[in-house]
Amino acid sequence: MASSTGKTLIALASGAAIGAVLGILFAPDKGEKTRQKIKDGYKDLEKDMKSKLANAKVDLEESYENMLSSMSYKTEDAITFLEKKLADLKEKNAKLHKN
Template identity: 35%
Template sequence: MSKSGNAVLGLLAGTAIGALFGILYAPDEGSKTRKRLADEALAARDRMNDSANDLKDKVSSSAHDLKDKVNSAMAAKKGTLDEQLDEIVTDVTHKADDVINSLEKKLNDLKAKNKKFQKS
């Protein structure tokens, strides 16, 4: 469990224990005790809301930082991929020229052989 989760759990446990002891050892009359419990419950709710908002802000900030890091990494990888793609296209173009030249040479050889067969 994270530190924030432990803090919220500790806050809840402390509030529950405090309320229990408050009821058990209350020197005041019931209406005052109920009022005090209601006030404590509202205070605990406010503390929990504050803790939840702090946790939400931390998660949001972490998510934003992570998103920025991922975007930076993707931009760097995109640049690398673009360079690699350019190299591949250049290599393929040269190889295609070599293949075409080779095929043209073979075609010329075949035409020459065909002329020999037609003369014979």
Template identity: 40%
Template sequence: MGKESNIIIGILAGTAIGATLGVLFAPDKGVNTRQKIADEALLQKERLASTAVDLKERVSASANDLRDRVATTVESQKQTLDEKVESIVTDASHKADDVITTLENKLAELKAKNKKLQKTS
């Protein structure tokens, strides 16, 4: 956006210089020429102020848009992260259940072997 504002300022400055030179070389009285220069300067000032306001509004709108897009992206990523964490916790819980079941089965086998050994002794 900096390049765009430089172009606008350049156009406005060129217009002001051109208008001033045109008025200076025009065959008119000094009082009338100075008034025309003052009027043109005031007009250019108003145009520049208008351009500055437009530029400010565009920058503000762009900043708001960027803020909204970042907020949406952050919310989306947070939701994705929450889903991944939930999935990992669920998987870990299932694996823990599998390990506990396997250990319970092994313990039952060992108890059965131990009973057999105690009966034979």
């Protein structure tokens, strides 16, 4: 998930940079208007990146919680298995002591 988010952020930043350069080169507006458009584009990019980073953080937290939950179930399974084996060993040991 993290790799996909990183690639998305790189693509987004690259696209914004290319768009800004092309906008400057082909802008029919005055310099002041062009600078304002670039500034607005930067603000939009910043907002989008913050949103994506926040979503990535939520995804990472959810993945972590899911992993912990899964590990907890597996730990319980292992403990149950070991308890059964211990009970079997105690039973066999008790039979040996009776003889």
